[in-house]
Structures are given as structure tokens and as C-alpha cells.
Amino acid sequence: xxxxxxxxxxxxxxxxxxxxxxxxxxxxxxxxxxxxxxxxxxxxxxxxxxxxxxxxxxxxxxxxxxxxxxxxxxxxxxxxxxxxxxxxxxxxxxxxxxxxxxxxxxxxxxxxxxxxxxxxxxxxxxxxxxxxxxxxxxxxxxxxxxxxxxxxxxxxxxxxxxxxxxxxxxxxxxxxxxxxxxxxxxxxxxxxxxxxxxxxxxxxxxxxxxxxxxxxxxxxxxxxxxxxxxxxxxxxxxxxxxxxxxxxxxxxxxxxxxxxxxxxxxxxxxxxxxxxxxxxxxxxxxxxxxxxxxxxxxxxxxxxxxxxxxxxxxxxxxxx
Ligand code: XMP
Numbered sequence: 001x002x003x004x005x006x007x008x009x010x011x012x013x014x015x016x017x018x019x020x021x022x023x024x025x026x027x028x029x030x031x032x033x034x035x036x037x038x039x040x041x042x043x044x045x046x047x048x049x050x051x052x053x054x055x056x057x058x059x060x061x062x063x064x065x066x067x068x069x070x071x072x073x074x075x076x077x078x079x080x081x082x083x084x085x086x087x088x089x090x091x092x093x094x095x096x097x098x099x100x101x102x103x104x105x106x107x108x109x110x111x112x113x114x115x116x117x118x119x120x121x122x123x124x125x126x127x128x129x130x131x132x133x134x135x136x137x138x139x140x141x142x143x144x145x146x147x148x149x150x151x152x153x154x155x156x157x158x159x160x161x162x163x164x165x166x167x168x169x170x171x172x173x174x175x176x177x178x179x180x181x182x183x184x185x186x187x188x189x190x191x192x193x194x195x196x197x198x199x200x201x202x203x204x205x206x207x208x209x210x211x212x213x214x215x216x217x218x219x220x221x222x223x224x225x226x227x228x229x230x231x232x233x234x235x236x237x238x239x240x241x242x243x244x245x246x247x248x249x250x251x252x253x254x255x256x257x258x259x260x261x262x263x264x265x266x267x268x269x270x271x272x273x274x275x276x277x278x279x280x281x282x283x284x285x286x287x288x289x290x291x292x293x294x295x296x297x298x299x300x301x302x303x304x305x306x307x308x309x310x311x312x313x314x315x316x317x318x319x320x
Contacts, residue, residue: 004178132170
């Protein structure tokens with residue numbers, strides 16, 4: 001049983017001190033490695049690890065082809081300013097190959113988990129000689145996996161998987177007692193810029209969590225463009241999280257007086273404190289109309305834009 005540290009009980013400075021010591025003691029004279037995705041959790045872990053281990057921590061950004069527009073460049077720039085060099089590893093083809101023909105949501109997650117931990121990251125870890133892997137699992141990831149809602153792609157021990165046996169390395173999870181609000185507070189105290197510590201959450205399976213049905217290059221291009229528009233237009237909404245989802249089925253539309261059998265994008269925008277429950281944000285209709293207008297013009301092939309008005313539960317925040 002993991003003991004939760006609630007935001008109100010969190011002393012960020014003391015937490016950092018304790019975790020830095022724990023990481024440093026666990027890794028000892030060896031080296032550790034971590035994968036940075038640019039999300040809040042992995043960014044905070046990167047800073048904690050860097051503080052604890054300095055050059056003994058190798059941080060990689062795995063380009064899995066499922067990331068948002070400009071993500072690897074943005075992440076490299078932010079961390080370079082903080083004095084950290086991030087290595088970008090191109091593994092697009094391996095991820096896309098593993099997702100080919102897979103439509104079931106849990107199987108998609110499993111394909112990404114296996115490709116990430118066993119193939120791509122597993123290879124990098126083996127080649128590096130690192131015995132320790134730092135990971136940004138938070139309590140909400142554990143809860144939802146244990147409850148059988150969704151298998152979060154970074155949760156192992158709680159599923160009875162021993163990473164040491166399965167993947168050949170030991171996992172350190174310094175954030176596992178926190179929820180998102182606590183992670184943000186720690187990120188701020190670590191000196192991360194606001195654009196990172198206050199960034200909206202983004203799922204481990206990345207844009208694959210926002211494509212219903214099979215993940216293909218074409219669908220990724222579509223959902224990536226729509227995501228960029230939604231993020232740009234809703235960044236001042238104050239919402240907890242906002243996203244574009246690409247549906248699998250097509251609908252009939254009209255363009256230039258002709259039938260256009262096209263894609264459907266669903267916008268979701270959530271008010272939430274910790275992602276365990278969420279309500280759709282009451283966005284003004286004019287904002288929604290503007291979003292639809294921009295998506296229809298800028299994202300080729302889209303003829304329908306909808307807004308989700310369901311609460312979590314029974315919905316979940318991501319679609320897959
Ligand atoms: P759900 O969709 O389960 O998401 O309501 C809860 C929060 O966790 C974020 N998140 C993930 N969601 N798979 C997910 O489905 C993951 O691997 C993952 N990692 C993070 C999600 O974006 C939402 O904030």
C-alpha cells in the first residue's frame with residue numbers, strides 16, 4: 001500500500017531533499033537512466049534525478065512518432081537552458097510497426113508498453129550499463145491500473161510484474177506518493193519553468209490514446225494538427241486538460257458542393273483537480289465555434305467537430 005502525500009501535507013523542499021537522498025543512495029556509484037517525454041511527471045523526475053546524480057543520470061527523449069508538434073525540440077530547449085543535455089532517439093518505425101493492425105485499446109497500450117520497455121528503452125538501458133531506471137509514475141496511474149480501469153503504461157509492480165526479471169533493470173519511482181497537484185508543486189520548487197510544471201497532463205501512450213481504432217501515420221498527422229489547434233486556443237481557458245480525439249468512423253459531409261466522406265474530431269476539455277473525476281468545461285459557444293472553424297480549415301479531411309459533454313465517470317479523460 002502506497003501512502004499518499006496530499007498537497008496540503010506536502011513540504012516540497014523537504015520532499016526534494018528526501019528523494020534526492022533516496023535516489024543517490026539507491027543508485028550508489030552506478031549510473032541511472034530515464035526517459036523524458038516533456039510531460040510534467042517525467043520532467044520533474046528528470047530534475048530530481050539530475051539533482052541527485054548529475055552526470056551519472058542519462059536522460060533520453062524517445063521519439064516514438066506519437067508525440068505532439070515540435071515536442072522534442074521544445075523539450076531539448078527547455079532543459080538545455082537548465083543545463084541538461086537530452087538525447088533524442090528516433091524509434092518511430094518500431095512503435096508504428098508494433099501498432100499496425102491493433103485496434104483494441106488495451107492491446108494498443110500493451111504494444112506501446114512492450115515496445116517502449118522491452119525493445120527500445122530496454123536496448124538503450126542494456127547498452128548504457130545502467131541498472132536503475134527513474135520513472136515518473138504517480139499515484140493516479142497506480143490507482144487506475146489496480147482498479148482495472150486502464151492499464152497505465154508505466155505501472156508494473158502493482159500488476160505483479162518484476163521489472164528486474166522482465167526487463168533487466170530496477171525501477172525507481174520517486175513521485176509515486178503524489179498526485180498531479182503535488183507533482184506540480186515539486187516541479188515549481190525544483191526551478192522548472194511554468195510552461196513545464198504547469199503544463200496540462202499528457203498520457204504516456206501520447207497521441208495513440210487519442211486515436212480510436214488503428215494508429216496509422218495519416219491518422220497521427222490529423223490528430224497532431226487538431227491537437228495543436230486545440231492546445232493553442234484553449235491554453236488560457238484555465239481548464240485542467242484539453243485535447244482532440246480522432247474517431248475511427250467517417251461521416252458524410254459537404255465540401256465545395258460535393259459529398260466529402262470525412263473524419264470526425266471530438267474535442268474534450270476538462271475541469272478536474274486530480275484526474276480521478278472530471279467535468280466538461282463550460283466553454284462559451286463562440287469558443288467552440290471558432291475551434292470547429294479552424295479545425296475544419298486547417299486539418300485536411302475533417303468534416304465534423306464535436307464537443308464531449310460527459311463527466312468522468314463514466315467517461316475517462318482520454319478516449320483510449
Ligand atoms: P484517464 O483517461 O484514465 O486519464 O481518465 C487520467 C489522467 O492520466 C493521464 N495519463 C494517462 N492516461 N494512459 C491514460 O489513459 C496513460 O498511460 C496515461 N498517462 C497519463 C491522462 O492524460 C489524464 O490526465
